[in-house]
Amino acid sequence: MTIQSMAGGMTLESLLKDIPSLIKSLRENRETYLTDAVLLGEIPAPTFGEEERVRLALDRFRENGLDNPEIDEFGNASGILPGKVGNSTILVMAHADSVFGSEVRHVLNVGSDSISGPGIADNAIGMAAIVGLPKLLDKLGIQLKDDILLLINTKSLGVANLEGSRGFLETKQRPIRAGICVEGAEQGRLSYSGLGALRGQINLCLPSNYDWNRFGAAGAISHLTRLVSKVMEIPVPKEPKTKMVFGEIHSGSSFNTSPKSGILRFEISSEGDEVVEEMEAQVNELCEQYSLETGLEVKMEVVAKRQNCGIPFTHPLVKTTRSIMSEAGITPAVDPSTGDLNSIILAGHPGVTLGLTQAENLREANESIKLEPLYSGIAQMITLLRAIDQGLCES
The missing domain is CATH 3.40.630.10 (Zn peptidases)
Structure with missing residues (x-):
């Protein structure tokens, strides 16, 4: 041909x-x-x-x-x-x-x-x-x-x-x-x-002096699942079209040891840049609140951000x-x-x-x-x- x-x-x-x-x-x-x-x-x-x-x-x-x-x-x-x-x-x-x-x-x-x-x-x-x-x-x-x-x-x-x-x-x-x-x-x-997007990673760590007798004390995996539940309560608007995806969760190394650290990776994508900014701020606030309430180190890291x-x-x-x-x-x-x-x-x-x-x-x-x-x-x-x-x- x-x-x-x-x-x-x-x-x-x-x-x-x-x-x-x-x-x-x-x-x-x-x-x-x-x-x-x-x-x-x-x-x-x-x-x-x-x-x-x-x-x-x-x-x-x-x-x-x-x-x-x-x-x-x-x-x-x-x-x-x-x-x-x-x-x-x-x-x-x-x-x-x-x-x-x-x-x-x-x-x-x-x-x-x-x-x-x-x-x-x-x-x-x-x-x-x-x-x-x-x-x-x-x-x-x-x-x-x-x-x-x-x-x-x-x-x-x-x-x-x-x-x-x-x-x-x-x-x-x-x-x-x-x-x-x-x-x-x-x-x-x-x-x-x-699409406007933010890829974030929440790093959670139990301090060396963590009080295991404190009310609600638990290993990193339990805390991560609680944190996921709280993040999922953030309203996701239908317009402009927006979604949040939890992509990865990593923690622990054995069957019978409570892990002291873990990470949660997620992506927020939206047709509205302002929505991405608002949801980023809300996740940050949740991390700060959870850290103060539990005595853990909880920080959100922005891995990637697009307009x-x-x-x-x-x-x-x-x-x-x-x-x-x-x-x-x-x-x-x-x-x-x-x-x-x-x-x-x-x-x-x-x-x-x-x-x-x-x-x-x-x-x-x-x-x-x-x-x-x-x-x-x-x-x-x-x-x-x-x-x-x-x-x-x-x-």
Whole structure:
């Protein structure tokens, strides 16, 4: 299959007509990216420990002849696929880090219609789509006018607070036309806004002189559960849309010893920045009150904090993305992002996040992806790249 971007420009309708044949070609050339998905996915890459996985991505960038392949001061790997003109740049990125550390056995199993194993959906297959993009475009006969800046970014998840993508965008001075964040799952995801969020950690510690005879005295786990109950009493408004999630609780080391310390991790996300601020203050007050009432050391630590940001639903980038999804047989599901899209938009660039395929058991050791939907998922990404290149996504 050969698809050329015409010098005189292409209409969205002509790009949409190419999608069925594009899906067919991506199915036929699937080894181009599935091999990389397995190789990348079998390298453990916990947040702050992505070096080996990033080095493999850089090797692929070099093998594919990208300009300026490098690993920057933040640990990100990047390279430039030159366009025919190169007056502007389209950023395409995927995060390298995973929720799984080296203690988890990273073995991926490839079946006829699926791949399973820790981190394949989040985000080994997303990375593979990025590192394999130059070879795919070459096989498809597609060359864009714009440069494509490919980025495998680090330090995206959890306490990292988007350090990799934020650092990259703050230091790389290139005329970025638009950005695409690629996630392995879930197909249909369409993010064009970033959600205001606070990720917090409550640290609870019994002092060395703790009075075990005091009324209500208990170990750290009992105190943490009481504290959770109190935090859950904080009103969560329906408008602006807001939610609080308790993600982790850690305490104790044995069956029969009352632990003296513990931590509770949570996230508050809201479409209203003022709501995040108010709920943060309320959690802080609860911690202070609980500390005074119990004699414990209870402190809340802000791990990460993000502002609401976004482009309008009516922005041509969003409208074009929806049209492409529809033609590819993908049903859009609007989902505000708390990830790297925030970095793109806060840096002043329009952007969207796309999910490539359907997944099961996300963020579990038996995580898996389906292969058949993947072909249309990558087709949507390539078609959106072509649409941006043709100026069809600008307001």
